[in-house]
Amino acid sequence: MPLFGLINEFLGFLVLVFAIVLIWKGNPWQKSAKVVATIAAMALLGAVVPDPPNDTMKQADGKATTKERTASRLASPTPSTAADNREPTPRPRPKAANYEGLRLDEARERAEAAGFGVGDHNASDSNKGIWMRSNWTVCFQETGWTWSDTKTIDFGAVQTGAPCPETDGGAIPWPTMPDLVWKTWKSAHKEVVNLEVVEDDHVRADTAYFNDELPDEGKYDDWRVCVSDPAKGGEVTLDSWVTLELTDPGNGCPKPDREDGDRARLPDRDDDGDPDYRDPFPGDRNRNSTFPNGLPDSSNDSGSSSGQGGGNWNCPRTRWC
Structure with a gap:
């Protein structure tokens, strides 16, 4: 055996x-x-019977060593694995010149010349789109990168003349109408224009009384404001037209709470359409500030002036006869 x-x-x-x-x-x-x-x-x-060869033992030992190494690697990740698990460091935004306050078309042109891909949007909370960039002004700018490593800049803009919102996408802080009642036309007009929203030709004068009439331009600078539209505290925007209703200082303003809802009228005793305060003959229907020597009588156009009174002119006691 x-x-x-x-x-x-x-x-x-x-x-x-x-x-x-x-x-x-x-x-x-x-x-x-x-x-x-x-x-x-x-x-x-x-x-x-011979002992098992050393190679078999070594192989068994090697298996045990490999398992131990694998367990060690799982418990303590290698430097490369740890690096893969770290969050990437954010890339700094590209630097750009300050274009805020420039016209949008000019800002875009300069940014493109500096190598930026340019975008723009309405910086306010309205849904109004941008067109005619020359009528818009830059309020905000933000730079970034595209996936292809192109630097970009995005402009937030508002219509030229409008104030910038406090934050991009916020409401525009429009100015409000000041209290202008009983201020002169010249002073009130200046205050409205100084709001820097309404243009000079968007402020117009009207009469506070229905049967009144403004003098020629420049001759009512000392007339007083009775009503403003928008009223005190009302929002004034780029689209606003401001109307100031005026009266001669000697008349005073009409009562604002009229029951009939119609505009007030100044006294006109002879009912010739010329208020008494500027009618040189307030009791004579045939004479007013336009025709101080009498009004032509258009009831009879066939006759001619007789020089004796009557005829086709209503001219007793006037120079028309």
Whole structure:
């Protein structure tokens, strides 16, 4: 059996099994002797069977080492893995000149010349789109990058003449109408224009009384404001037209709470359309500030002036006859 074990481990094992069978089957030996013989046979075979090669042990040790290394890597990530898990450092925004306050078309032209891709939007909370960029003014600007590393700049703008909102996309802080009642036309007109929203030709004068008439321009500078539209505290925008209703200082303003809803009238005793305060003949319907020497009578166009009074002129006691 030891000989067969030296030749081949498997062959030695088969011979051992066969020997044990012979010992226990048909052998008159006592049981204790059989046990001793079996142990001796196994010992002989074990003595001649060679030890496992070192490569196998090394391979087993290598497997254990590999597992330990893998567990170590999972517990403590390598520098490259840790770097992959870090958030990328934000790229600084590109620097640009300050274009705020410039006309939008001019700002775009300068930014494009500086190498920026340019965009623009309405900086207010309205939905009004931008067109005719020459009529818009830059309030805000923001730079950035595209995915292809092109530097960009986006302009927030409002219509020229409008104040900038406090933040991009906020409400425009339009000015409000001051209290102008009983101020002269010259002073009130200046206050409205100084709001820097309404143009000079968008402020117009009107009469506070229905039957009154403004003098020629420049001759009512000392007339007084009775009503303003918009009223005191009203919002004044670029689209606003401001009307100031005036009266001669000697008349005073009409009462604002008229029950009939009609505009007030100045006294006109002769009902000739010329208020008494400027009618040189307030009791004579045929004479007013336009025709102080009498009004032509158009009721009879066929006759001619007779020089004796009558005829086609209503001229008694006037120079028309």
